[in-house]
Amino acid sequence: MPAISFQSVSKTYPAARQTRQQTRSELRAVDNVTFQIEEGEFFGLLGPNGAGKTTLISMLAGLSRPTSGLVSVRGFDVQRDFAQARRQLGVVPQELVFDPFFNVREALRIQSGYFGIRNNDDWIDELLHSLGLGDKSNANMRQLSGGMKRRVLVAQALVHKPPVIVLDEPTAGVDVELRQTLWQFIAKLNKQGSTVLLTTHYLEEAEALCNRIAMLKQGRVIALDRTSELLRAAASNVLRFKTDGMLPWSIAQHARVTGRIVQLPAQNAHEVEQLLAALREAGLAVEDVEMRKADLEDVFIDLMAGEQTPLEVAR
Numbered sequence: 001m002p003a004i005s006f007q008s009v010s011k012t013y014p015a016a017r018q019t020r021q022q023t024r025s026e027l028r029a030v031d032n033v034t035f036q037i038e039e040g041e042f043f044g045l046l047g048p049n050g051a052g053k054t055t056l057i058s059m060l061a062g063l064s065r066p067t068s069g070l071v072s073v074r075g076f077d078v079q080r081d082f083a084q085a086r087r088q089l090g091v092v093p094q095e096l097v098f099d100p101f102f103n104v105r106e107a108l109r110i111q112s113g114y115f116g117i118r119n120n121d122d123w124i125d126e127l128l129h130s131l132g133l134g135d136k137s138n139a140n141m142r143q144l145s146g147g148m149k150r151r152v153l154v155a156q157a158l159v160h161k162p163p164v165i166v167l168d169e170p171t172a173g174v175d176v177e178l179r180q181t182l183w184q185f186i187a188k189l190n191k192q193g194s195t196v197l198l199t200t201h202y203l204e205e206a207e208a209l210c211n212r213i214a215m216l217k218q219g220r221v222i223a224l225d226r227t228s229e230l231l232r233a234a235a236s237n238v239l240r241f242k243t244d245g246m247l248p249w250s251i252a253q254h255a256r257v258t259g260r261i262v263q264l265p266a267q268n269a270h271e272v273e274q275l276l277a278a279l280r281e282a283g284l285a286v287e288d289v290e291m292r293k294a295d296l297e298d299v300f301i302d303l304m305a306g307e308q309t310p311l312e313v314a315r
């Protein structure tokens with residue numbers, strides 16, 4: 001039985017919040033999504049802002065209802081068996097939501113109470129310690145920095161030792177130290193058997209942690225495969241250079257640009273020559289030209305630049 005299952009899941013919102021690109025009368029935030037996550041997987045859900053990641057997670061957590069389709073957690077239907085499904089899940093939300101009237105330990109005790117767990121202090125202490133919150137247990141929630149609040153949210157999600165852990169962009173705007181602490185701890189829980197579903201903007205994190213990855217674009221799964229396969233399927237080489245000029249669109253749509261640094265997929269010497277010729281033609285001066293191996297971000301950019309039709313979904 002899969003840890004998480006989405007079966008033909010769609011979620012539409014009324015047209016009110018429609019963006020300019022949307023020409024349909026309603027917004028399809030999630031569009032006929034089907035995939036399963038097996039027990040023990042470390043699964044990555046990637047996609048640009050507005051792709052539908054948080055919407056999928058809120059349906060998984062039972063916080064919003066699918067317009068159509070079925071969502072289940074370890075065999076429990078999220079709609080029909082809400083309480084059992086919810087008990088299987090520890091969800092770290094994207095938004096920093098917290099109750100300002102309690103200190104850290106109180107917040108964790110209250111959360112334990114929601115799941116009917118008494119005398120949870122041994123596990124709460126272990127959570128506080130593992131997340132670097134050992135000296136903050138008596139601090140009031142409103143006194144904590146954003147990064148510290150994020151840690152408490154992680155602890156809160158884990159008070160009932162859920163077998164399935166869901167993290168919605170847990171490291172967005174978070175310091176490097178917390179990222180390290182968090183990933184060490186989550187990786188340990190995963191080794192001990194927990195299933196992890198992670199959404200993130202940091203592709204190098206997904207590449208390092210996730211055994212499988214689904215990429216979402218405009219509510220649809222456009223790729224789903226083992227991380228290693230996604231990397232292999234990508235252009236295996238990347239041309240990197242610096243320029244001050246404006247890239248022609250035909251090149252820009254495939255480029256990863258960071259300040260003056262431009263990175264472009266290029267399979268072989270022939271493609272490198274073509275790219276350099278096109279840049280010369282556009283009147284661009286390039287410097288510090290070099291080649292490197294492709295990473296997940298290159299795959300991502302390549303897929304996002306692609307046409308609208310979903311790629312073949314491998315599994």
Ligand SMILES: Nc1ncnc2c1ncn2[C@@H]1O[C@H](COP(=O)(O)OP(=O)(O)O)[C@@H](O)[C@H]1O
Nearest residue numbers: 013017029047048049050051052053054055056
């Ligand atoms: N409550 C809502 N009402 C209307 N539209 C929404 C609501 N929540 C999300 N959306 C829209 O649904 C789309 C997907 O959003 P979201 O799931 O938050 O994406 P992501 O988490 O991948 O950034 C976006 O276009 C967003 O504006």
Ligand SMILES: [Mg+2]
Nearest residue numbers: 053054055094
């Ligand atoms: Mg989101």
